[in-house]
Amino acid sequence: MSFFEARDLVINFGGVRALDGVSFEVERGQVFTVIGPNGAGKTTIFNVISRIYDPARGQLIFDGEDITRVPPHDIARRGIARTFQNIELFEHATVLENLLLGRHTHRRSRFLEELLCLPRVRALELEHREAVEKVIDFLDLMPYRESLIANLPYGIRKVVEMGRALCAEPRLLLLDEPSSGLSVEETEDMAFWIQDIRELLGVTVLMVEHDMSLVSAVSDRVLALNYGRPIALGTAREVQEHPEVIKAYLGG
Amino acid sequence: MNFAQGDLLMLGAFCCYMFVVWYHWGYWVAFASSVVTVALFGAALDWAVLRRVIGQPQFAVVMLTIGLGAIFRSFASMTWGSEIYTLPTPFSARATRIGGVTVSHEYVSIIAGTVLLCAVLYALFTYTKVGVAMQAASQNQLAAYYMGIPVKRVFSLIWAISAGVATAAGVLLAPVSLIDVNIGFIGLKAFAAAVLGGFGSIPGALAGGVTIGVIELLAGAYLPPGFKDVAAYVVLLLVLAIRPQGMFGAVGRKRV
Amino acid sequence: MRFVFKTSYRQDMGLFRDGVQLSWYVGLLVLLAVLPLLVPTYLIDISMVFIYGLCGLSLMVLAGYTGLVSLGHAAFLGIGAYAHVYFTQDLGLPWLVSVALAAALTAGAGVLVGLPALRMTGVYLSIATLAFALIIQEVLSHWDSVTGGLRGKAVGKAVILGVSFGGSGAFYFLCLAFLMGGLLLTQNLLRAPTGRAWVAIRDSEIAAQSMGVNLAAYKTIAFAYSAALMGVAGALFAHKVGYLAPDIFTVLLSIQFLLMVVVGGLGSLHGALYGAVFVAMLPVLISGARDSVPGWFGQVFGVFGASAGEAVTLAVDRFVKQPALEPGIFGLILALFILFEPLGIYGRWLKIKLYFSMFPLYKSATFKRQKAYMRSERLR
Numbered sequence: 001m002s003f004f005e006a007r008d009l010v011i012n013f014g015g016v017r018a019l020d021g022v023s024f025e026v027e028r029g030q031v032f033t034v035i036g037p038n039g040a041g042k043t044t045i046f047n048v049i050s051r052i053y054d055p056a057r058g059q060l061i062f063d064g065e066d067i068t069r070v071p072p073h074d075i076a077r078r079g080i081a082r083t084f085q086n087i088e089l090f091e092h093a094t095v096l097e098n099l100l101l102g103r104h105t106h107r108r109s110r111f112l113e114e115l116l117c118l119p120r121v122r123a124l125e126l127e128h129r130e131a132v133e134k135v136i137d138f139l140d141l142m143p144y145r146e147s148l149i150a151n152l153p154y155g156i157r158k159v160v161e162m163g164r165a166l167c168a169e170p171r172l173l174l175l176d177e178p179s180s181g182l183s184v185e186e187t188e189d190m191a192f193w194i195q196d197i198r199e200l201l202g203v204t205v206l207m208v209e210h211d212m213s214l215v216s217a218v219s220d221r222v223l224a225l226n227y228g229r230p231i232a233l234g235t236a237r238e239v240q241e242h243p244e245v246i247k248a249y250l251g252g
Numbered sequence: 253m254n255f256a257q258g259d260l261l262m263l264g265a266f267c268c269y270m271f272v273v274w275y276h277w278g279y280w281v282a283f284a285s286s287v288v289t290v291a292l293f294g295a296a297l298d299w300a301v302l303r304r305v306i307g308q309p310q311f312a313v314v315m316l317t318i319g320l321g322a323i324f325r326s327f328a329s330m331t332w333g334s335e336i337y338t339l340p341t342p343f344s345a346r347a348t349r350i351g352g353v354t355v356s357h358e359y360v361s362i363i364a365g366t367v368l369l370c371a372v373l374y375a376l377f378t379y380t381k382v383g384v385a386m387q388a389a390s391q392n393q394l395a396a397y398y399m400g401i402p403v404k405r406v407f408s409l410i411w412a413i414s415a416g417v418a419t420a421a422g423v424l425l426a427p428v429s430l431i432d433v434n435i436g437f438i439g440l441k442a443f444a445a446a447v448l449g450g451f452g453s454i455p456g457a458l459a460g461g462v463t464i465g466v467i468e469l470l471a472g473a474y475l476p477p478g479f480k481d482v483a484a485y486v487v488l489l490l491v492l493a494i495r496p497q498g499m500f501g502a503v504g505r506k507r508v
Numbered sequence: 509m510r511f512v513f514k515t516s517y518r519q520d521m522g523l524f525r526d527g528v529q530l531s532w533y534v535g536l537l538v539l540l541a542v543l544p545l546l547v548p549t550y551l552i553d554i555s556m557v558f559i560y561g562l563c564g565l566s567l568m569v570l571a572g573y574t575g576l577v578s579l580g581h582a583a584f585l586g587i588g589a590y591a592h593v594y595f596t597q598d599l600g601l602p603w604l605v606s607v608a609l610a611a612a613l614t615a616g617a618g619v620l621v622g623l624p625a626l627r628m629t630g631v632y633l634s635i636a637t638l639a640f641a642l643i644i645q646e647v648l649s650h651w652d653s654v655t656g657g658l659r660g661k662a663v664g665k666a667v668i669l670g671v672s673f674g675g676s677g678a679f680y681f682l683c684l685a686f687l688m689g690g691l692l693l694t695q696n697l698l699r700a701p702t703g704r705a706w707v708a709i710r711d712s713e714i715a716a717q718s719m720g721v722n723l724a725a726y727k728t729i730a731f732a733y734s735a736a737l738m739g740v741a742g743a744l745f746a747h748k749v750g751y752l753a754p755d756i757f758t759v760l761l762s763i764q765f766l767l768m769v770v771v772g773g774l775g776s777l778h779g780a781l782y783g784a785v786f787v788a789m790l791p792v793l794i795s796g797a798r799d800s801v802p803g804w805f806g807q808v809f810g811v812f813g814a815s816a817g818e819a820v821t822l823a824v825d826r827f828v829k830q831p832a833l834e835p836g837i838f839g840l841i842l843a844l845f846i847l848f849e850p851l852g853i854y855g856r857w858l859k860i861k862l863y864f865s866m867f868p869l870y871k872s873a874t875f876k877r878q879k880a881y882m883r884s885e886r887l888r
């Protein structure tokens with residue numbers, strides 16, 4: 001039984017069929033990448049998994065449980081965290097506050113306890129802070145701890161977004177175009193981090209990506225999409241050399 | 253989202269009143285002049301004030317228009333006084349019998365005027381270049397700039413038209429509801445009608461308006477006094493809570 | 509520029525950044541404690557500032573921190589005031605119990621209003637709150653048995669556990685105590701996961717949702733807490749004004765609260781308090797100006813001759829004495845702040861502090877707003 005499975009996902013937006021029978025399986029501890037030209041429906045898959053959209057047909061099975069119709073805020077609790085293509089950070093908060101919010105699923109204090117700031121709440125807050133500091137260490141975000149997001153450059157924001165997802169201690173991490181807008185050095189850093197996430201933290205990674213060097217460097221398996229339909233599945237090399245994929249990217 | 257729209261309606265009605273009663277102009281001349289005057293005022297308002305808040309989050313514009321609405325009400329109170337006034341029109345106190353029903357000319361003028369305005373606006377937005385430019389500028393300003401649309405002028409034009417339409421509505425409404433400083437609050441009921449009908453759908457707004465009118469009548473007839481006024485607001489709350497897209501509308505979501 | 513030296517996580521979590529900040533606040537508290545001895549005649553007005561402070565706190569939690577702009581918050585004040593008076597005078601319940609019940613009732617009303625909030629964003633929510641406020645005003649006017657209808661209701665002095673808090677000094681300290689309590693509880697919430705969730709909802713609902721924040725639950729909690737604070741403020745407000753009537757809790761009052769929050773500076777508790785001071789002082793300033801401004805104009809134009817000066821004085825005097833001027837001034841100040849100082853008084857204070865801390869290296873373009881382009885927030 002695979003760790004995460006999408007079965008025959010179909011979703012329409014008005015007259016456009018964004019996903020047309022997409023199925024794939026992700027094994028535990030894998031880095032699974034979805035590639036395809038723009039508009040192929042890659043981010044739509046993520047949005048379906050995050051339950052922002054309801055699929056017209058199809059199922060999502062995570063660790064044996066059907067999560068196709070759970071409420072959106074339940075997804076994080078089950079161990080799936082994601083980043084967004086256009087960074088959705090909290091602009092007017094500091095990096096620390098953003099990361100602390102990533103810990104929300106692990107909130108164990110009740111409203112009344114927080115209202116009175118009981119010692120239990122303080123102890124839990126210290127726990128959250130220590131967990132966040134581990135992530136800050138891991139991603140080298142120390143100099144930016146107290147900076148407002150609005151003042152940070154794009155590359156750092158992307159890292160913070162990934163950090164926020166990591167703070168939720170997910171079992172499955174969805175990365176939406178982690179290297180878009182990053183320089184060559186930052187992309188290399190990203191590749192190392194993704195490998196570390198898999199090996200040191202034991203997190204399964206499902207990724208959407210355009211940068212083929214990053215894809216080849218870290219992916220275990222790759223799925224290619226075109227117009228919402230899967231056209232190739234295999235290792236990075238196999239997919240890159242697949243004639244359908246070449247046709248989709250280059251036309252003709 | 254303009255919270256001062258109802259107050260523009262009020263200003264328009266007062267303007268026409270001023271032309272008719274203070275300066276003794278004819279009704280139609282006063283009507284046209286007040287539409288033009290308030291339209292120019294709307295454009296000036298955009299040029300002077302609203303342009304500066306364009307890129308800011310929506311609620312900043314909301315607060316600004318709330319503030320402006322309060323200023324308009326205050327200004328109206330000071331210029332024209334805070335009592336209730338009547339506007340003499342060619343339709344006042346005249347009625348015709350059609351098939352056994354007495355139809356008051358005032359109400360006919362309102363219905364005819366509304367239908368005419370809706371038709372003109374619909375034609376403007378759908379068929380003319382200016383109208384399409386307006387829609388483009390309001391949906392994505394940067395792209396409109398790239399397409400060569402003079403966005404600032406288009407926005408001023410939008411405000412001018414919107415103020416002019418509000419004036420026309422105010423003048424049409426004046427015989428029925430009488431003019432005083434607070435008639436702008438009808439804007440909220442209008443909003444209730446739009447929400448009930450569903451945003452993005454003009455026939456829906458009309459249907460919503462009719463529905464709310466009927467509900468108000470029924471509330472006035474069958475429920476204790478005081479409920480008639482709030483019926484529209486209760487409907488608004490219920491619609492927003494249960495079916496936010498109204499009868500015919502569609503609700504979008506931010507694309508991530 | 510002073511460097512804050514941090515040695516433990518508790519410092520970040522605490523209420524005060526360091527000993528220096530704590531000592532400033534202690535000083536303020538001492539000043540407030542001895543104020544009754546210094547300005548005994550103004551105590552009633554300052555109590556009103558404290559009550560307004562609670563109101564500002566309430567709206568700040570909802571609008572400033574959760575991003576749910578409510579245009580009808582005066583309705584909650586009305587509900588709290590009438591409920592408290594009913595419980596304590598008509599039903600004879602003890603004062604503290606009555607206040608608690610009034611707060612709970614108002615919180616319930618807040619949840620009711622919040623229900624549309626769960627489905628709609630931004631402007632639509634504001635409209636819903638406005639509609640709610642108008643409905644409540646009607647209800648208060650017509651529910652004669654409980655509220656006394658349009659005739660209004662007289663309110664006696666506060667009596668807690670047998671001790672009368674009717675005197676201006678006692679009432680002053682009562683309001684101060686409640687304000688401090690409200691500040692403490694709110695700050696507790698804001699530095700806990702609940703507060704962070706609220707800020708997340710304000711800045712990006714979708715991201716908040718994907719991080720596990722149950723939007724509906726937290727928006728409802730925000731409404732309930734905000735309304736509960738308003739309920740408590742309403743109880744104190746009832747005692748302060750002495751006579752309740754439905755036409756106190758108008759849309760104009762809601763706009764004043766909004767003004768409070770915007771002028772003070774959205775997104776900070778300091779802002780709520782600055783705004784409260786501003787809005788409470790504004791009528792005093794306006795009436796003061798009404799008396800003196802015509803005179804100034806007259807003096808300026810008196811240069812052109814005594815009769816010109818007198819004529820101008822009379823004209824300006826007639827202009828400013830009109831009662832309808834007040835809402836206009838409120839609107840004008842609100843508009844001016846939105847246009848020129850969107851961060852409010854607290855924002856301006858922060859900018860001033862930054863200027864002095866960076867002197868002489870302050871760059872004048874530090875807070876210059878970038879050119880921003882509008883994008884429709886309503887999708888097809």
